[in-house]
Amino acid sequence: MxxxxxxxxxxxxxxxxxxxxxxxxxxxxxxxxxxxxxxxxxxxxxxxxxxxxxxxxxxxxxxxxxxxxxxxxxxxxxxxxxxxxxxxxxxxxxxxxxxxxxxxxxxxxxxxxxxxxxxxxxxxxxxxxxxxxxxxxxxxxxxxxxxxxxxxxxxxxxxAGITTYSPLAHWGVKEGDKVGVIGLGGLGHMGIKFANAMGANVVMITTSPGKSEDAEKLGADEVIISKEEDQMKKHRGTFDFLLNTIPVGHDANPYLQLLKRDATMVLVGAVEPLKAVNGSNLIMGRKKMAGSLIxxxxxxxxxxxxCGEHDVVxxxxxxxxxxxxxxxxxxxxxxxxxxxxxxxxxxxxx
Amino acid sequence: MxxxxxxxxxxxxxxxxxxxxxxxxxxxxxxxxxxxxxxxxxxxxxxxxxxxxxxxxxxxxxxxxxxxxxxxxxxxxxxxxxxxxxxxxxxxxxxxxxxxxxxxxxxxxxxxxxxxxxxxxxxxxxxxxxxxxxxxxxxxxxxxxxxxxxxxxxxxxxxAGITTYSPLAHWGVKEGDKVGVIGLGGLGHMGIKFANAMGANVVMITTSPGKSEDAEKLGADEVIISKEEDQMKKHRGTFDFLLNTIPVGHDANPYLQLLKRDATMVLVGAVEPLKAVNGSNLIMGRKKMAGSLIxxxxxxxxxxxxCGEHDVVxxxxxxxxxxxxxxxxxxxxxxxxxxxxxxxxxxxxx
The missing domain is CATH 3.90.180.10 (Medium-chain alcohol dehydrogenases, catalytic domain)
Structure with missing residues (x-):
């Protein structure tokens, strides 16, 4: 000892x-x-x-x-x-x-x-x-x-790296997929980098307009301000995958509506109770909400x-x-x- | 006309x-x-x-x-x-x-x-x-x-038939899988019959002890009374698939805890808001909650x-x-x- x-x-x-x-x-x-x-x-x-x-x-x-x-x-x-x-x-x-x-x-x-x-x-x-x-x-x-x-x-x-890489890899995110990363913090910024390195069309989804520039620098192709209903509506039903890094309980319904048919949103942050999820947001389009741990x-x-291969840190x-x-x-x-x-x-x- | x-x-x-x-x-x-x-x-x-x-x-x-x-x-x-x-x-x-x-x-x-x-x-x-x-x-x-x-x-x-058959087939329920059917009504009774015909080990999960005998007649191998904490605890982490036919909003957390790692619970009944889902019930074990429509x-x-082949009506x-x-x-x-x-x-x- x-x-x-x-x-x-x-x-x-x-x-x-x-x-x-x-x-x-x-x-x-x-x-x-x-x-x-x-x-x-x-x-x-x-x-x-x-x-x-x-x-x-x-x-x-x-x-x-x-x-x-x-x-x-x-x-x-x-x-x-x-x-x-x-x-x-x-x-x-x-x-x-x-x-x-x-x-x-x-x-x-x-x-x-x-x-x-x-x-x-x-x-x-x-x-x-x-x-x-x-x-x-x-x-x-x-x-x-x-x-x-x-x-x-x-x-x-x-x-932070493995927490975001694992779901992107497990759910098979690939070139050309439209991938949303919800929340720009320690996890979210890695989510953008990985999804970008995997060749996805990466969309940062954030409540804070002030984060747009940074998100784009990190590799996001587009930014949605989730408080803006018009923007959310425009992207409804278009995402192949959502990586939800919000670290606290929240209303997941608006995000579920962004998913394509058969697509999945994975929670990696919120271990707390989410606000009531409407069953119809999963039933309409056979959508999935999942979780992932490191x-x-x-x-x-x-x-x-x-990371070594793609220079991701x-x-x-x-x-x-x-x-x-x-x-x-x-x-x-x-x-x-x-x-x-x-x-x-x-x-x-x- | x-x-x-x-x-x-x-x-x-x-x-x-x-x-x-x-x-x-x-x-x-x-x-x-x-x-x-x-x-x-x-x-x-x-x-x-x-x-x-x-x-x-x-x-x-x-x-x-x-x-x-x-x-x-x-x-x-x-x-x-x-x-x-x-x-x-x-x-x-x-x-x-x-x-x-x-x-x-x-x-x-x-x-x-x-x-x-x-x-x-x-x-x-x-x-x-x-x-x-x-x-x-x-x-x-x-x-x-x-x-x-x-x-x-x-x-x-x-x-009722296609609503329950579709998720069982889509998620690949097969011989020997432990499949839970939650709720015994029009949908649930078909869920039991299909899961049974697919060769699964079928468990009826119900709030009503009075439904046990019927569930077994319909093809359930076992019945869990969901109000009995001991029974729920005993089966925790053991299900390959859950077909949730509850027709109204409810607390899905106790059911999610029944799933094995990487397993899925599919909602076919509740188009209403569910009670707050704990993110940790999805994150711990990379579990999925999904929906399915007819x-x-x-x-x-x-x-x-x-149905013709297996005499299911x-x-x-x-x-x-x-x-x-x-x-x-x-x-x-x-x-x-x-x-x-x-x-x-x-x-x-x-």
């Missing part, structure tokens, strides 16, 4: 402060990673605030981890010292259930071990995330980061390889570990374009 | 009474059908009561029509005098839009011509349904009824052929035309097992 520096919230809603945690000694199949960058996901804030009523304190958030391999266990075959690697939302799963066998560890029937706030099988207590100097992870949950990607901008791929490890590697604002509480305040107000990433040097040098 | 006897409601919620309507003269591609039996669908009652705010009076309901061909136009190639045929919810569509070209006339982009209460392209006014002596329909919307099916019990196949003409013929209570108002009262109270069918002889002899 090694004691290392980290940042944690000691109780619900508390400011994050320096905190010392332990990392396990390297096992045969483990990779020890020197954390260089860690993205700030909105769920970090939810966990700190105990919004989902399952937080365990102290919370050490962070599941968009990029780092360099420091050391590998004797049986590790895919990684060596110095490799640029990533760790996302999960660090372990049962490996035996049908979800794990189907490479969808995020739905592990015994419960995946999430990168933070999950029961720690090795040390007891709960897992601690990437707001820390280093991490020890079984190689099956370590990802290879393509060399051409800027590591700091690649960090958010590990959660992605499995195999698919996360595919996503990273896709996140738009980020690099911050110091010491600025995390200000960053959370700004995140609450959606004042970030589009993802904070912590330069972890700042923690080590503190 | 021919004047014939029918039954109509003259205004919202009025009793149905004898009424004279006109049928168009036979065109080249038309089939004139002597109506023998007509099923009583819950939407007949909705239209009479103007529940969907689109009724046109006088309403002559009826879209589960079985009859014998009386006469065919010069260019009719698929039917001849004396054939046992059916007419369902539609009598025409544009034939040109992508939905029509894909054999899904129910979603015709210019609006299918429904069997009653749709604009009548030939006579002006609106179409009149099967609570009448005869009907004239373009042969493309006339179905062949397999000879081994009892005609009166085949009538409800034209709406089926196209090609699929309706496939369904009838399937509806459970019916045969009534006289003169008893329709009492039947509506009983339908309101769900007091029918499981479909009223009008013996149209009673109208002709009146």
């Amino acid at each position: 090694t004691k290392i520096k980290a940042y944690s919230a000691k109780e619900s809603g508390a400011d994050l402060k320096p905190f010392e945690i332990e990392r396990r000694a390297l096992k045969d199949t483990d990779v020890k990673i020197d954390i260089l960058f860690c993205g700030v996901c909105h769920s970090d804030l939810h966990q700190v605030q105990n919004d989902w009523k399952n937080s365990k304190y102290p919370v050490v958030p962070g599941h968009e981890i990029i780092g360099k391999v420091l050391e590998v266990g004797d049986k590790v075959s895919n990684f060596k010292e110095g490799d640029m690697v990533g760790v996302g939302c999960m660090v372990d799963s049962c490996h035996e259930c049908s979800a794990c066998k189907d490479d969808m560890e995020q739905f592990c029937e015994k419960g995946a071990t999430f990168t933070y706030n999950s029961p720690d099988k090795h040390l007891g207590g709960h897992t601690f995330g990437g707001y820390s100097e280093s991490v020890v992870v079984d190689e099956q949950f370590v990802l290879t980061v393509p060399g051409n990607l800027k590591p700091e901008a690649a960090a958010p791929l590990l959660c 992605g499995g490890i195999k698919e996360t590697q595919e996503m990273l390889d896709f 996140s738009e980020i604002e690099l911050i110091k570990m010491q600025d995390i509480n200000t960053a959370y305040d700004r995140l609450q107000k959606s004042d970030v374009k589009y993802r904070f990433v912590i330069d972890m040097k700042s923690l080590k040098e503190s | 021919t004047k014939i006897k029918a039954y109509s409601a003259k205004e919202s919620g009025a009793d149905l009474k004898p009424f004279e309507i006109e049928r168009r003269a036979l065109k080249d591609t038309d089939v004139k059908i002597d109506i023998l039996f007509c099923g009583v669908c819950h939407s007949d009652l909705h239209q009479v009561q103007n529940d969907w705010k689109n009724s046109k009076y006088p309403v002559v309901p009826g879209h589960e029509i079985i009859g014998k061909v009386l006469e065919v136009g010069d260019k009719v190639s698929n039917f001849k005098e004396g054939d046992m045929v059916g007419v369902g919810c539609m009598v025409d569509s544009c034939h040109e839009c992508s939905a029509c070209k894909d054999d899904m006339e129910q979603f015709c982009e210019k609006g299918a011509t429904f069997t009653y209460n749709s604009p009548d392209k030939h006579l002006g006014g609106h179409t009149f349904g099967g609570y009448s002596e005869s009907v004239v329909v373009d042969e493309q919307f006339v179905l062949t009824v397999p000879g081994n099916l009892k005609p009166e019990a085949a009538a409800p196949l034209l709406c 089926g196209g003409i090609k699929e309706t013929q496939e369904m009838l052929d399937f 509806s459970e019916i209570e045969l009534i006289k035309m003169q008893d329709i108002n009492t039947a509506y009262d009983r339908l309101q109270k769900s007091d029918v097992k499981y479909r009223f069918v009008i013996d149209m002889k009673s109208l002709k002899e009146s």
Whole structure:
């Protein structure tokens, strides 16, 4: 076991402060990673605030981890010292259930071990995330980061990236499809980039006229202001796919009306109750509303390889570990374009 | 044009009474059908009561029509005098839009011509349904009824049948799948029969313990009483497919929790707003909630052929035309097992 520096919230809603945690000694199949960058996901804030009523304190958030391999266990075959690697939302799963066998560890029937706030099988207590100097992870949950990607901008791929890539890939978005991305935040901006890289005709759907220019810079071919009924009406029944990244409960009916016959809208943000969905918005046109949660490890590697091939990374604002509480305040107000990433040097040098 | 006897409601919620309507003269591609039996669908009652705010009076309901061909136009190639045929919810569509070209006339982009209460392209006014002596329909919307099916019990196949067959077939229900049918009424009882004929392990999901015995007689292998939390919990995450026939707005969340990863629940009844759906019930397990509306003409013929092959018909209570108002009262109270069918002889002899 090694004691290392980290940042944690000691109780619900508390400011994050320096905190010392332990990392396990390297096992045969483990990779020890020197954390260089860690993205700030909105769920970090939810966990700190105990919004989902399952937080365990102290919370050490962070599941968009990029780092360099420091050391590998004797049986590790895919990684060596110095490799640029990533760790996302999960660090372990049962490996035996049908979800794990189907490479969808995020739905592990015994419960995946999430990168933070999950029961720690090795040390007891709960897992601690990437707001820390280093991490020890079984190689099956370590990802290879393509060399051409800027590591700091690649960090958010590990959660925001796979969360948006997975549904676009699973539902087979392809060249020429008309794809709507609803909501322009950390998830939405990745949705635009991926859909664009897949060759789709990408439409940003937002409540904020002020976001049009940015959306187009990110790769949107068109922007719909969802409050403008005329615009929504004009596009009714024309979308092959909708990626709904709205992070809170909302009225999904106007969006369902945008779908073509047999098309699907996938929720990736709102884990909360949606306003009443009219059955007729699904029945008329045999439409589908679905959900999607991050992605499995195999698919996360595919996503990273896709990013390497298509030069896709996140738009980020690099911050110091010491600025995390200000960053959370700004995140609450959606004042970030589009993802904070912590330069972890700042923690080590503190 | 021919004047014939029918039954109509003259205004919202009025009793149905004898009424004279006109049928168009036979065109080249038309089939004139002597109506023998007509099923009583819950939407007949909705239209009479103007529940969907689109009724046109006088309403002559009826879209589960079985009859014998009386006469065919010069260019009719698929039917001849004396054939046992059916007419369902539609009598025409544009034939040109992508939905029509894909054999899904129910979603015709210019609006299918429904069997009653749709604009009548030939006579002006609106179409009149099967609570009448005869009907004239373009042969493309006339179905062949397999000879081994009892005609009166085949009538409800034209709406209740295709409404439940279509989603089961479209989502590929197959031998050994665990299929839940939610709600035991006109639609639900057909859902059980079809899922059973497809070789599925059929589970009836109902609020009413009193329906268990009937459900098993109809082909259900098991019954879940949805009010019993223990039973619902036991089956959580185990269903390959759910056919939700509940005809009114309801809380879909407990049902979504029954689905396996990647599985779908299809709504065929509730065109109304559902209670707030929790995004997490879709996101956790990449589940889908979809809708389905009757089926196209090609699929309706496939369904009838399937029924012929597997000896599937509806459970019916045969009534006289003169008893329709009492039947509506009983339908309101769900007091029918499981479909009223009008013996149209009673109208002709009146």
